[in-house]
Amino acid sequence: MATCTAWKIIFNNCVLPEIYFSYDAAKEQLHKLEESNCASFGRVVSYDNETGQVGN
Numbered sequence: 001m002a003t004c005t006a007w008k009i010i011f012n013n014c015v016l017p018e019i020y021f022s023y024d025a026a027k028e029q030l031h032k033l034e035e036s037n038c039a040s041f042g043r044v045v046s047y048d049n050e051t052g053q054v055g056n
Contacts, residue, residue: 005023006019006020006021006049007021007022007044007045007047008020008026008044008045008046008047008054009026009030010042010045010054011030011042012037012040013041027044030042
């Protein structure tokens with residue numbers, strides 16, 4: 001299996017299970033999450049689909 005560029009969201013220090021194949025799609029979802037929750041913090045990080053490792 002070839003490695004592809006994928007993204008995950010870390011929201012309030014929890015890695016969410018969804019995988020995004022577009023940085024823009026992940027960023028848009030993060031923005032929606034932040035708007036719907038009070039005192040929330042999130043970020044989009046890279047994700048290696050072969051090893052399952054989440055980037056910084």
